[in-house]
Amino acid sequence: MDLRDVPCGPGRLPVLGHGWKIWRDPVQFMVDLASVGKIARVDIGNLVVYVITDFELLHRVLVENSDAYERGLLFERIRLIFGESLIVADGQQHRDLRRMLQPAFHRTELESYAHVIKRNADALASSWQPGQIVEARSVLLDLVIANLLGSMFSHEPDTEELQLISGLIEDIGAGAIVGSVLPKRVASLPLPVNRKFLSAGTQLREYCQGLLVARRNSGDRRNDLIDILLNSSDDGSRSDKFLAEQAVTILFGGIDASTAMLTWALYELSQRPEVASKLQQEISAAGDLSPRGLDQLDYLNRFLNEVTRIHSPLLQTRRSVTTVELDGFTFPAGTDIGYSIAAIHRNPHIFADPNTFDPDRWSASRSGAKCRSFVPFSMGNQMCIGNNYSWMALQTTLHSLLSKWEFQPVTTKKLPRAMGPIPVMGRLPLEVRPVSV
Ligand code: HEM
Numbered sequence: 001m002d003l004r005d006v007p008c009g010p011g012r013l014p015v016l017g018h019g020w021k022i023w024r025d026p027v028q029f030m031v032d033l034a035s036v037g038k039i040a041r042v043d044i045g046n047l048v049v050y051v052i053t054d055f056e057l058l059h060r061v062l063v064e065n066s067d068a069y070e071r072g073l074l075f076e077r078i079r080l081i082f083g084e085s086l087i088v089a090d091g092q093q094h095r096d097l098r099r100m101l102q103p104a105f106h107r108t109e110l111e112s113y114a115h116v117i118k119r120n121a122d123a124l125a126s127s128w129q130p131g132q133i134v135e136a137r138s139v140l141l142d143l144v145i146a147n148l149l150g151s152m153f154s155h156e157p158d159t160e161e162l163q164l165i166s167g168l169i170e171d172i173g174a175g176a177i178v179g180s181v182l183p184k185r186v187a188s189l190p191l192p193v194n195r196k197f198l199s200a201g202t203q204l205r206e207y208c209q210g211l212l213v214a215r216r217n218s219g220d221r222r223n224d225l226i227d228i229l230l231n232s233s234d235d236g237s238r239s240d241k242f243l244a245e246q247a248v249t250i251l252f253g254g255i256d257a258s259t260a261m262l263t264w265a266l267y268e269l270s271q272r273p274e275v276a277s278k279l280q281q282e283i284s285a286a287g288d289l290s291p292r293g294l295d296q297l298d299y300l301n302r303f304l305n306e307v308t309r310i311h312s313p314l315l316q317t318r319r320s321v322t323t324v325e326l327d328g329f330t331f332p333a334g335t336d337i338g339y340s341i342a343a344i345h346r347n348p349h350i351f352a353d354p355n356t357f358d359p360d361r362w363s364a365s366r367s368g369a370k371c372r373s374f375v376p377f378s379m380g381n382q383m384c385i386g387n388n389y390s391w392m393a394l395q396t397t398l399h400s401l402l403s404k405w406e407f408q409p410v411t412t413k414k415l416p417r418a419m420g421p422i423p424v425m426g427r428l429p430l431e432v433r434p435v436s437v
Contacts, residue, residue, distance in 0.1 A: 026314050026423050030340040034347055038327045042338070044181050049073065049317070049336045050326075053343035055350065055373040057327055061318060061337065062380035067091075068324050071382075072317035073336050077179040077187070081172065081201025083242065085249040086385070098385065100232050101246060104152055104225040105385055110392050113151035114291035117393050120146050121400035128432045133410055136428040137418075140262045141166050141255070147393055148254050152225040153211055153247070165207070169255050171200035173420055201248075208251065209244035225250060254386050257313070258393060260422035264311040265304070265398060268357055270407040270430050275359060279303055280437045283402050294395040302362040304394055308376035310357055312341040313421050316378065341375060405432045 022029045022044070030053070033040040038054035052058045061069060070090045079088045086097040103109070124143055128134060142162045149155045157165065175197020179187045187194065215226045229243045269276040282299045294300065318337045323330060331337075346354040350373045351361065377384035384390070408431040415425035 027342050027346075030314060030343040031346045033340070034343050039329065046183050047073070047181060047336065049338045050331065051315070051338040051340055051343075052326070053340055053347070054327075055344050055347075055375075058339050058344065059379065061326070061339070062378065062382070065324070066380050066382070068320060068322050069318040069337065070321050072319035073338075074176070074180050074315075074317045078172075078176050081198065081205070082249055082252075083245040085245040087249040087253055094382065097246065098381070101225070101228065101250070101385065104228050104250075105389055107388070109224075110388060111291050113147075113389065114392055114396050116150040117147045117396045118291075118400055120150060121397045125401050125404045128405065130434050131431060133429050133431050136266050136407075136430050137259065137263045137425065138166075138427065140266070141169075141259045143397065144255055144258045144262065144393075145169075145251075147397075148251055148258075151389075152250060154222040154224045154226065155211055161207075165204070165251075165255075168200040168204045168207075169252065171196040172204065172252060173256055175200070177420075204252070205241070205244045205248050208247035209240050212240060212243055212247065250386070253384075254389070256420050257384075257422055258390055260420060260424040261307060261311065261390070261394060262397060263424050263428055264422075265307045265394070266401075266407050266430060267425070267428055268303075268307060269402075270409045272357065275303065275357075276402075276406060277437065279398075280402055280406070280435055283399055284435070284437050289399070291392060291396065294392070294399060297395070297399070299359065300395060300398065302359040304391070304398075305362045305374070306357055306359045309345045309351065309374060310355075311422055311424070312345045312376055313378070314342050314423055315340050315421075341378065344373060344375070347373075402435070404435060406435055407431070408433060 022042075030051070033042070033051055034053040038057045039050050039052050042049050042051050052061065071088060075088045082088050084093065086094065086101055089097055120143055124139065145162055145165050146157055149157050175193050178193050179197060212226055212229060215222075216230055221227055225247065229246055232238060233243060269279070278299055282297055286293070286297060289297070315338050318339070320331055320333050320335045320337060322333050324335070325331075326337075345351065348354050375383075377387035377390070410429045410431050415428060417423050418426035
């Protein structure tokens with residue numbers, strides 16, 4: 001079969017026809033693609049992307065045959081500001097950068113990071129008053145930024161820095177998504193979204209470069225990400241700009257998805273008093289725990305599995321560098337391929353009743369075969385480098401917040417969604433009440 005025979009149908013998406021569907025309900029759009037087949041064609045304006053919604057097919061692309069692909073569409077745009085850093089690199093360059101940065105994510109480092117994260121989350125929990133309405137997404141965004149800077153950069157940002165960085169991250173995120181789907185000639189015009197994107201990228205790199213230079217000049221050594229970057233260029237072989245690009249990659253890579261996951265976690269708790277109460281009972285019965293002890297909290301981990309299953313990355317991209325065959329179809333080099341973890345995680349053949357939020361589907365007796373297809377951090381050599389860090393940060397943060405507070409919804413209105421790799425509401429007002437267990 002050749003490319004023209006690739007199935008169309010609900011997966012075919014002319015921008016002036018059904019293009020709005022992907023923006024109106026992006027998760028459902030991806031889930032519906034699975035009914036077209038294991039791979040479905042999606043047209044967005046002039047772009048044609050073949051989206052994989054089947055786990056085994058995806059395994060072939062990301063794990064068994066990964067050399068046949070490079071990063072693709074979404075990464076072209078962010079390469080403009082991330083240069084040749086880990087998140088955009090391919091092949092040997094990617095392997096070298098991954099090896100260089102991996103020690104910052106080592107288990108022993110995670111333990112010391114956990115103390116920073118616990119301190120920040122405890123301070124946030126202590127700052128609230130009973131009955132207070134908190135805008136969860138923005139406080140969690142600030143918390144995630146402070147956690148990443150405090151742990152991996154050994155730096156405590158002040159309020160102004162938090163404001164600056166959260167604004168820059170929003171501008172980069174919006175510009176990255178819009179720019180990826182615009183025709184090339186429009187994506188390079190000096191439109192406000194493009195100018196903000198490039199300027200935010202430069203400012204974030206300069207911010208990280210400032211932290212690197214300050215550390216070098218101070219002579220301090222902290223054994224964190226900054227030290228790893230500085231040590232990698234002891235002989236001055238790498239420019240400060242290059243080192244700062246790697247730091248930006250980690251900061252940017254970590255903020256958006258972590259904020260989305262924590263926001264969804266509090267949202268789910270506010271909607272499900274029975275889940276919140278079970279979780280709070282487990283936390284209160286366990287008392288104070290070391291970072292490793294959090295792995296023993298069975299219900300907390302089941303809850304997090306379910307949050308990360310049901311709220312997963314929507315679309316990642318690759319591009320074939322050679323002719324490839326997928327599910328009986330032949331694609332030439334240069335074909336844009338997409339994959340949707342959200343669609344795989346909501347596939348009813350893998351997860352029964354997939355749209356139901358049910359932490360108990362992860363009980364030891366029931367989880368079995370699901371685990372292989374549960375890939376919130378993707379798989380293969382370009383899977384998330386921050387997976388263990390994220391899990392520890394999610395556990396630690398929820399443990400601290402839930403030790404003190406319950407979260408109540410304050411509105412029944414549908415909350416507007418923000419753009420991002422994991423779709424999430426732009427704001428989430430919640431009332432905090434002292435725990436009653
Ligand atoms: C719950 C939170 C997170 C989720 C769901 C998540 C998800 C992902 C996914 C699916 C990918 C693969 C993208 C692809 O196939 O192209 C990825 C890559 C990446 N993530 Fe995460 N991530 C999370 C948190 C973090 C954190 C906390 C960091 C950093 C501290 C981070 C840094 C990165 C980087 C640098 C990459 C690129 C890795 C490479 O290409 O080698 N992520 N993430």
